[in-house]
Amino acid sequence: MKTRHELTEILDFIAEYATYLLGSGVHTSRAIRNSQRIGQSLGVDVQLSSFQRSTILTVRDDESGEAITRVVRIPSLPISFERNSDLSALSWDALDDHLPLAEIRRRYDELTAKPLIDPIFVLLTVGLANASFCRLFGGDWTAMAIVFTSTLVGYAAKQRMQAHGVNHFLIFIISAFMASLCASVALRFDCTAETALATSVLYLVPGVPLINGVIDIVEGHILIGCSRLINALLLIICIAIGLAATLLMVKDSLL
């Protein structure tokens, strides 16, 4: 049987663990499964209900039947599939090896303290990825080079604005506008300018919220699934506004 203090400690850890997962791009049912697995390893039942910005978490001691509930805010974290995978593996280790809470906490701190990918590396690889998109959509080498540098401009601006805490909808509009404005230079040259313009903003497409939204709805978490899809849709509208501003300026029309 657990004391109230022990139960609170377990709840606090699982709340931190679950919100970390939800904040860094994990779909809801995976976060629930992992949290319940850790709860099982510690001898408690975990029930979790998640919304876009917060999570309600209840931990119940199997022996005494005592339960504690907490509402926790979901932090905004950079998406990291490697970290998500590490944290999932931690939940399996906790269950298989019957790890005590102190050991799980130590490993969790170790995993979350791992360095994130260098922003400059991300900047360059995003540029290369977007140039590759341009090629996939039929762009020629000149268009690819223009999309590469345009993405560098847009993404560097996005990184700076994120560091300064600018509203993320505004960030998407400005980044899309800057990248497409730079890509519009392709119109002056004999190259696949339309492809360059269209693909210059693809790096902004919110793929993770879109995929997670669909998975959440399919798995029965309708509310958070819809919230995620609406959020993704708003971001796509922001991209469209940025791109439309450039098109209206350089072509006097949207088509």
Next chain:
Amino acid sequence: METFWNTIAAYNAATWPAQLVLTAIGVLLTTLLVKRPSRGVRIAMKLYMAALNFWIAGVYFLVYCEPRQYHSPQALFWAIMGCIWLYDLAVKHASLERTGHHTTFARVLFAMPFLYPLCSLALGRTFPEITSPVMPCSVAVFTIGVMLAFSERINIVLAMFLCHWALIGLSKVYFFGIPEDYLMACSIVPALYLFFREYIQAHEGKATKPSVRVLNSLLVILCLIIGGFFLFTLLHQLDLFAEI
């Protein structure tokens, strides 16, 4: 092509006194930054850089390049760079103190705006149909020089803007046959390498992923690819000359 040189001729013919004044202020401020750097000089330099960018946006692109297609996006491009300098001044991002790094390379870059008209004259053009020190590519090269010689913390957004402009310069060489733009393309590749290398070195003590060595290697590969593009354009240009 003809429109391109006509707009340049109109711009030079109408604004050469203003260009002389702007160039003199640039030389004065750069000398002061080297010899007697003070807070006032640093602020004046940032204001000058912003004004120079707004000049290119407003006077060069909006007024004199009006006959060219798609001149307004380019004007906006330079206006954004002007705004970045003002933002830099407001948030005190780059100190504009002498770094003591790459002094020789920075000096070469400072000389570039004066090389532009000489290059044009060497290619057989005559005033006013020549590239001048207060034109987009000359200003871009000068900006890279200022950033290399005086900025400990590089404004990465500005560096990316200049990188994009250099690519346009390279495309102009390839498509329109304007060899003066080689100067810009020549300077941006090593400058970009130095910008990023300094950034990577500044983070050397910190735990990063991938490691500093991998980042450096990636940087070298990227610069080699850009250099390859440059070489290809050069060979294409030589081929053009041979055809002429």
